[in-house]
Amino acid sequence: MARYDTRWPLITAFLITLLSIVAVSWGDPDSDVLLKFRASLGNDGALYNWNASTNPCTGNWVGVKCWNGTGKIWALQLEHMGLTGFLDLDTLRGLPYLRAMSFMNNSFTGPMxxxxxxxxLKAFYFSNNRFSGDIPDDAFVGMGWLKKVHLANNDFTGKIPTSLQGLPRLLALRLEGNQFEGGIPNFQQKNLTTVNVSNNYLEGPIPERLSMMDVSSFAGNEGLCGKPLESCDFRKFLLELIMIILCILIAIAIIGIVVAILRRQGQTEELGKVQVEGNQKASCEGDKVERGVPPQMPGSGRKAENGRLVFLRDDRERFDLNDLLKASAEVLGSGNFGSSYKAVLLTGSAMVVKRFRQMNNVGREEFQEHMRRIGRLRHPNLLPIVAYYYRKEEKLLITDFVENGSLASVLHGNRTPGQPGLDWPTRLNIIKEVTKGVAYLYEELPSLIVPHGHLKSSNVVLDESLKPLLTDYGLVPVINQEHASQLMVAYKSPEYEQHGRTTRKTDVWSLGVLIVEMLTGKFPASFLKQGKGGSDEDLVSWANSVVKQERPEEVFDKDMGETKNAEREMMKLLKIGLCCCEVDVEKRWDITEAAEKIEGVRERDKDDGFYSTFASEGDMISSKGMTEVDLSVL
Known part of the structure; x- marks a missing residue:
C-alpha cells in the first residue's frame, strides 16, 4: 500500500489562499488611478463621466484614449476643460501603457x-496654461522615447534645459510665448523638424542645425542673431553704430540746452495767447488722450512687428492699424474686460474697437484658430467680428458700429422728455430674436459648454430697426480662466456658485435673467444693491414672489405703455423666464425647449383666454424651489 504524502494538503491550501488573494485584489487599477488623478484637479466638472461604476475604455470616459480591443490606456486628452490646480503626475505612473497626454488650454499653475x-512617454502638450518658474536643467534626462514637447504660452523663466539636447527621438519642440532667457541649446537631432522659441528673451547665435527653420520660429527675441535672422557680425556692427549715434545725439542735446539757457537769460519772457478750435480734430498723441483714445495703440513696442489686423469678413473694406490711429475716435465705455472705442475711418465708416487684456494665456495659433471659427458664424442676430489683432499682452476685436447702442442703455439709460420706452411688442420681438441667436450658437458651437458665456443686456445691441444683435459671444475658451470666473455672466449661474461648474444649460439661465430684466425694467445688478424685497432677494427671486402673490401690477415695467389685452401673454413670458432660471439644472429647460415656448408667446391675448399646456407637473416648481409657478397657462 502506497504511503500517503502529508505535504499535499498543505500545498493545496496554500495555492487556494494565493488564488483567493489574487481574485480579491483583481479589479480595475486604471479606473482607480484616473479617479485619484481627478481628485487632485480643480474645477473638474468636465470629467463628468469619470466614475467607478464604469470602465475608462468601455465606458468612453471623457479624454481617455485606449488601444482598440486591448483595454489599455495610451493617452489622455484633457483640453479646453477649465481644469485648475497643480498637475501631479505621480498618480499617472500607475498607467503603464500611457504614451501621450495633452492638458492644453487649461489653467494649471505651479512649476514644471x-x-x-x-x-x-512619447509626447506631452502643456501649452496655454499658467505654469511658471525655471525648468530644471536635467528635467528630461533619461526620456529616450520622447518625441514631442509642447510648453508654449506659459510663464516659464530661466534658461532652456540642456537635457533637451539628449532626446534622440525629438521631432517637435514648442517653447514660444514664455520668458526664457540666455542662449538656444545646440540641438543636433537629425529628425528634429519643428522648433519654435519665438517671443521670449533669448539672445546669442542660433545653432547651425536650426538655421533652416522659418524666421517666425525666432521672432520676438531681440538678442538672437544668425541664420535665418541677420548675421551676428552685422548685429554687433549695428549695436556699435547705434551707440556712436546716441553719444553724438546726447552731446548735441547738451549743447542745445546750454545755448537755450544762455539765450533765455538775455530775453524777457513773453506770454502769448493760444487759440484752440473746439472742433479741431486730434492730430497728436496728447489730443488723443483727451478724447479717450489710448496714448499708445497696439502695434508699438516689443513684438509689434509681428502684429497685424486679420480680417474675418470678405464683405468689409480693408484698413490697418495705422488707419485706426488716424481715425476720429471716442470712448464708448469701459467694461469688465477693457475699453471700447468708436473709430470713424477717413472713408467715413464707423467701427467699434474693443480691447481685451484678459486673454494673455492663449497662444497665437490657438487664438487665431478660435477667431476663424467665430468668423465663420453667420446669423441675422449676431454682430459679426470684422477683424482682430493679436498681441500677447492684449487683443483687439473690431466690429461694425451699431447706432442705437446696447439694449441695457435703451432700457435703463436716461431718455429725453417725451421719448417713449420700448413697448411690449418690441420687447417680445427682441426676446424672440435674441433666443434665435443663442439657439444658433448652440447649434454651431456644440463643443463649447457655454456657447455664449456672457449673455446680458449690455451685450445685445439694437440696429436702426431695433433688431437685436448679440456681441461678445463664444469667448470663454480664450478668456483667462481666473478672469472668466470673476467677470463673465455664465460664472454667476447657480450651478457654478454651488458646484463650481457650468453646463450646457447655463446660457439658458442667462437668457431667463434677461427676460425678467426686460419685462420688469429693472437692472439685475443694481437691484441687488438696492436690496428690494429683503437683503437676500435678487431680481429673479423678487419676480417669483410677485407671481406667487398674483400682483402683476407690481412686476411689469410701466415704460411699456399700453398693455391692454396682453397681460396674460406678458405673464406667460415672465413665467417662461423664471423657468429658465430654475436652480436645479436637471429640471431647467434646454435651449430647444425654451426657444419653443418663447416662440409660442403672442403679442395679444386670445379671446377665449385659454392656452395649450406645455409644462408637466415636474416643471411647476419655480427657481430656487421657494415658490410655485403656475404654468397651466403655458
Whole structure:
C-alpha cells in the first residue's frame, strides 16, 4: 500500500489562499488611478463621466484614449476643460501603457511637472496654461522615447534645459510665448523638424542645425542673431553704430540746452495767447488722450512687428492699424474686460474697437484658430467680428458700429422728455430674436459648454430697426480662466456658485435673467444693491414672489405703455423666464425647449383666454424651489 504524502494538503491550501488573494485584489487599477488623478484637479466638472461604476475604455470616459480591443490606456486628452490646480503626475505612473497626454488650454499653475516620472512617454502638450518658474536643467534626462514637447504660452523663466539636447527621438519642440532667457541649446537631432522659441528673451547665435527653420520660429527675441535672422557680425556692427549715434545725439542735446539757457537769460519772457478750435480734430498723441483714445495703440513696442489686423469678413473694406490711429475716435465705455472705442475711418465708416487684456494665456495659433471659427458664424442676430489683432499682452476685436447702442442703455439709460420706452411688442420681438441667436450658437458651437458665456443686456445691441444683435459671444475658451470666473455672466449661474461648474444649460439661465430684466425694467445688478424685497432677494427671486402673490401690477415695467389685452401673454413670458432660471439644472429647460415656448408667446391675448399646456407637473416648481409657478397657462 502506497504511503500517503502529508505535504499535499498543505500545498493545496496554500495555492487556494494565493488564488483567493489574487481574485480579491483583481479589479480595475486604471479606473482607480484616473479617479485619484481627478481628485487632485480643480474645477473638474468636465470629467463628468469619470466614475467607478464604469470602465475608462468601455465606458468612453471623457479624454481617455485606449488601444482598440486591448483595454489599455495610451493617452489622455484633457483640453479646453477649465481644469485648475497643480498637475501631479505621480498618480499617472500607475498607467503603464500611457504614451501621450495633452492638458492644453487649461489653467494649471505651479512649476514644471516632474515629467521624468513617466519615462515611457512619447509626447506631452502643456501649452496655454499658467505654469511658471525655471525648468530644471536635467528635467528630461533619461526620456529616450520622447518625441514631442509642447510648453508654449506659459510663464516659464530661466534658461532652456540642456537635457533637451539628449532626446534622440525629438521631432517637435514648442517653447514660444514664455520668458526664457540666455542662449538656444545646440540641438543636433537629425529628425528634429519643428522648433519654435519665438517671443521670449533669448539672445546669442542660433545653432547651425536650426538655421533652416522659418524666421517666425525666432521672432520676438531681440538678442538672437544668425541664420535665418541677420548675421551676428552685422548685429554687433549695428549695436556699435547705434551707440556712436546716441553719444553724438546726447552731446548735441547738451549743447542745445546750454545755448537755450544762455539765450533765455538775455530775453524777457513773453506770454502769448493760444487759440484752440473746439472742433479741431486730434492730430497728436496728447489730443488723443483727451478724447479717450489710448496714448499708445497696439502695434508699438516689443513684438509689434509681428502684429497685424486679420480680417474675418470678405464683405468689409480693408484698413490697418495705422488707419485706426488716424481715425476720429471716442470712448464708448469701459467694461469688465477693457475699453471700447468708436473709430470713424477717413472713408467715413464707423467701427467699434474693443480691447481685451484678459486673454494673455492663449497662444497665437490657438487664438487665431478660435477667431476663424467665430468668423465663420453667420446669423441675422449676431454682430459679426470684422477683424482682430493679436498681441500677447492684449487683443483687439473690431466690429461694425451699431447706432442705437446696447439694449441695457435703451432700457435703463436716461431718455429725453417725451421719448417713449420700448413697448411690449418690441420687447417680445427682441426676446424672440435674441433666443434665435443663442439657439444658433448652440447649434454651431456644440463643443463649447457655454456657447455664449456672457449673455446680458449690455451685450445685445439694437440696429436702426431695433433688431437685436448679440456681441461678445463664444469667448470663454480664450478668456483667462481666473478672469472668466470673476467677470463673465455664465460664472454667476447657480450651478457654478454651488458646484463650481457650468453646463450646457447655463446660457439658458442667462437668457431667463434677461427676460425678467426686460419685462420688469429693472437692472439685475443694481437691484441687488438696492436690496428690494429683503437683503437676500435678487431680481429673479423678487419676480417669483410677485407671481406667487398674483400682483402683476407690481412686476411689469410701466415704460411699456399700453398693455391692454396682453397681460396674460406678458405673464406667460415672465413665467417662461423664471423657468429658465430654475436652480436645479436637471429640471431647467434646454435651449430647444425654451426657444419653443418663447416662440409660442403672442403679442395679444386670445379671446377665449385659454392656452395649450406645455409644462408637466415636474416643471411647476419655480427657481430656487421657494415658490410655485403656475404654468397651466403655458
Amino acid at each position: 511637472p516632474n515629467i521624468r516620472k513617466l519615462k515611457a
